[in-house]
Amino acid sequence: MIAKTTSIAAMAIAGVLTSANAQDQCDTILNTGSIDVTQGGVSCADAGITTNNFFAKSYDLTSATDDFYVNCIEFGAGNTGTTSVPLEIAIYVDTDGGPPQAPGIDMVEVTGSRVIGELAAGPDGILQVNYSTPIRLAAGDVYVVEMFIGASTDGFCSIASNEGPDAPTYIRTDDCGLTSYVTYESIGFPTYFWAQQLIGSTTDIPCDCFTGSDCFVVHEEPGCDDPICEALVCGFDPFCCDVDGTWDDTCAAYSEAFCNFTGFDCDFPTSTTTETELCGEDTNGGCNMETPAFESISSGDIVAGSYYVDATADVRDTDWYQFTIDQVSNVTWTVHSRVAVDALIVTTDCVAGAQVITSGSGECPTSLQICLQPGTYAAFVAPNTGGGNLPCELTDFTTYTAELDIEPLESCPGFDICDVSEAAATPNSDQALTLGGIACQNGGITLLNTYAVTIDLAGSDAAGNDFNVNCISFGTDNSGSLVDAKVQLWIDADGGDPTGTDLELIGTRETILAQGIANLQTASFDPPICVPADSQLVVTLEIQDSTDGFATFAGNASPSESSTYVLSEPCGLTTFTKLEDIGFPDFNWVVDVQGDLGCSGPPVCPGDFNDDGVVNGADFGSILAAWGPCAGCPEDMNGDGVVGGADVGLLLSVWGPCAP
Numbered sequence: 253m254i255a256k257t258t259s260i261a262a263m264a265i266a267g268v269l270t271s272a273n274a275q276d277q278c279d280t281i282l283n284t285g286s287i288d289v290t291q292g293g294v295s296c297a298d299a300g301i302t303t304n305n306f307f308a309k310s311y312d313l314t315s316a317t318d319d320f321y322v323n324c325i326e327f328g329a330g331n332t333g334t335t336s337v338p339l340e341i342a343i344y345v346d347t348d349g350g351p352p353q354a355p356g357i358d359m360v361e362v363t364g365s366r367v368i369g370e371l372a373a374g375p376d377g378i379l380q381v382n383y384s385t386p387i388r389l390a391a392g393d394v395y396v397v398e399m400f401i402g403a404s405t406d407g408f409c410s411i412a413s414n415e416g417p418d419a420p421t422y423i424r425t426d427d428c429g430l431t432s433y434v435t436y437e438s439i440g441f442p443t444y445f446w447a448q449q450l451i452g453s454t455t456d457i458p459c460d461c462f463t464g465s466d467c468f469v470v471h472e473e474p475g476c477d478d479p480i481c482e483a484l485v486c487g488f489d490p491f492c493c494d495v496d497g498t499w500d501d502t503c504a505a506y507s508e509a510f511c512n513f514t515g516f517d518c519d520f521p522t523s524t525t526t527e528t529e530l531c532g533e534d535t536n537g538g539c540n541m542e543t544p545a546f547e548s549i550s551s552g553d554i555v556a557g558s559y560y561v562d563a564t565a566d567v568r569d570t571d572w573y574q575f576t577i578d579q580v581s582n583v584t585w586t587v588h589s590r591v592a593v594d595a596l597i598v599t600t601d602c603v604a605g606a607q608v609i610t611s612g613s614g615e616c617p618t619s620l621q622i623c624l625q626p627g628t629y630a631a632f633v634a635p636n637t638g639g640g641n642l643p644c645e646l647t648d649f650t651t652y653t654a655e656l657d658i659e660p661l662e663s664c665p666g667f668d669i670c671d672v673s674e675a676a677a678t679p680n681s682d683q684a685l686t687l688g689g690i691a692c693q694n695g696g697i698t699l700l701n702t703y704a705v706t707i708d709l710a711g712s713d714a715a716g717n718d719f720n721v722n723c724i725s726f727g728t729d730n731s732g733s734l735v736d737a738k739v740q741l742w743i744d745a746d747g748g749d750p751t752g753t754d755l756e757l758i759g760t761r762e763t764i765l766a767q768g769i770a771n772l773q774t775a776s777f778d779p780p781i782c783v784p785a786d787s788q789l790v791v792t793l794e795i796q797d798s799t800d801g802f803a804t805f806a807g808n809a810s811p812s813e814s815s816t817y818v819l820s821e822p823c824g825l826t827t828f829t830k831l832e833d834i835g836f837p838d839f840n841w842v843v844d845v846q847g848d849l850g851c852s853g854p855p856v857c858p859g860d861f862n863d864d865g866v867v868n869g870a871d872f873g874s875i876l877a878a879w880g881p882c883a884g885c886p887e888d889m890n891g892d893g894v895v896g897g898a899d900v901g902l903l904l905s906v907w908g909p910c911a912p
Contacts, residue, residue, distance in 0.1 A: 278459035283449035285418025293410030296428035303427035321386035328447035330376035333407020342366040346394040376412035418445035467507040481511035512640030518616035527557035531644035538572025539602035546574035551658035561642040570634040589652040596632040623664030666766040668776035670723030673846035677712035679814035685770035688729040689804030692823035699822040710786040727842040732801015739775040744788040760893030782851035812840040857910030
């Protein structure tokens with residue numbers, strides 16, 4: 253073991269950079285000693301070069317009455333080498349409440365508490381890790397903050413400490429034979445205490461962790477509590493950080509202008525072209541302009557662009573890049589930025605109003621992917637500063653790169669290619685998709701929903717004929733990512749409302765709900781589904797839980813011969829219920845069933861999948877090979893969308909030579 257003592261200075265750790273004034277100030281600090289740094293730490297080292305080391309410090313909340321929500325951890329550390337080393341920090345529950353031993357023995361990691369980064373080269377100082385979602389420490393437990401510092405190649409890396417008094421500092425390191433935690437005192441260093449504290453509050457609302465001088469308030473000393481804001485302001489006015497300076501009203505005004513946004517590290521890819529609009533101009537604002545104007549972009553282009561926000565004038569620069577595809581394509585729009593962005597793919601009909609097809613807001617990078625039908629679209633990007641200013645002078649934060657990739661496809665997922673049919677059956681008087689649907693949801697994220705419409709074939713083009721269904725078109729809306737879905741055909745035995753208990757399943761097509769609004773998706777059936785003449789047909793669409801959006805049907809308010817029904821157990825609708833009965837009388841799902849008149853006869857020999865004239869073990873092997881979900885497979889002999897035991901039973905019932 254080697255101890256070190258170095259001078260005190262501030263240093264940075266790779267990771268998220270945050271700005272001040274984003275939230276209310278945190279009001280609670282857990283600290284068993286002092287956050288001052290007066291000396292280095294103790295680490296396992298070989299010839300002065302540190303190996304892998306783990307450090308720990310405990311916090312006893314057994315007497316606390318309120319839960320504590322950690323927003324930040326401030327801790328001392330230092331690195332005398334010339335390169336960064338791995339650093340990880342996490343919070344654990346101490347299951348026995350005594351001195352910590354090791355994870356897996358008496359330490360259980362708190363979900364979401366692990367932060368992975370690097371310890372940059374530099375002298376001892378106080379660092380900070382931040383949690384965008386506060387970490388809950390329940391009252392009544394003991395918690396351990398553990399930090400791992402990876403091996404150095406040329407320096408000494410350790411915690412930074414003071415002389416206490418404080419709670420014990422623990423170390424474990426396999427390279428020096430310490431497989432479980434021991435105190436510094438037990439290995440001969442009784443006056444070394446890790447400088448560390450937890451900052452947060454007793455509510456789960458995120459708060460501002462900076463504890464020094466407020467950047468937005470005039471104060472006598474130079475500098476302020478937010479290192480990012482401080483660097484920006486002092487770049488314009490060095491006096492604000494000069495040793496003989498003060499943080500005067502000019503410095504505070506600069507803070508108001510430059511610091512009320514969040515920035516972060518982001519490595520940009522090499523660009524292939526440059527945006528023609530300069531920062532501060534508005535020449536490609538698309539439908540946001542009085543006279544719409546777009547900038548062109550092609551597949552493979554990586555645009556180097558810029559944007560800005562003038563919150564005082566209520567101006568946010570939006571950049572619209574227009575492209576056209578002449579066939580179905582998978583389109584990817586990827587933005588690298590050092591501030592959060594809104595990235596969209598939109599339609600370009602500014603008269604009718606541009607429609608957002610897919611969207612995303614995030615950090616570095618933000619990437620959208622969607623399958624699009626032929627047409628003209630715009631890839632959109634704009635900064636999302638939460639209402640804060642982003643002046644053009646802050647060139648590190650006002651620049652971005654954006655890349656468009658277009659991959660032609662035969663068809664989009666959820667849009668099956670259907671053969672031309674002889675006849676169609678629909679309950680709708682109009683196939684236009686002008687309304688989104690109704691759905692059971694939680695917090696704006698949809699749960700499991702199933703929709704239904706009824707179609708009386710006696711009143712359709714197929715009246716008086718068996719109807720061989722090969723395709724169904726149906727309207728969908730989906731603001732989130734792809735969602736698993738299932739289209740099914742049923743015959744309603746009693747012809748009334750499809751309660752769900754009077755339906756005979758005749759066909760299933762597994763599919764997905766495509767991204768975007770007002771999609772007319774298609775589901776094909778191969779082989780086609782034979783529906784007896786003049787049946788009461790029921791079409792259902794089951795949509796699984798979404799993870800990030802609102803997924804439902806699309807339709808219109810035009811007259812329909814069928815009500816639209818919904819079944820959703822999460823909202824207590826355990827049988828199909830008319831939308832008009834729950835307060836939505838003018839929402840009609842658009843459905844169109846296509847097929848041919850008359851049905852081909854049944855297979856000459858059901859179960860003879862290899863057409864050798866005998867139903868035998870080879871055909872049983874085909875069933876095993878197709879076992880599981882397999883809608884439309886010939887092995888799905890009962891048409892329920894799953895190859896399983898019921899199909900084996902049907903196969904055994906026709907076992908042997910086929911009838912002549």
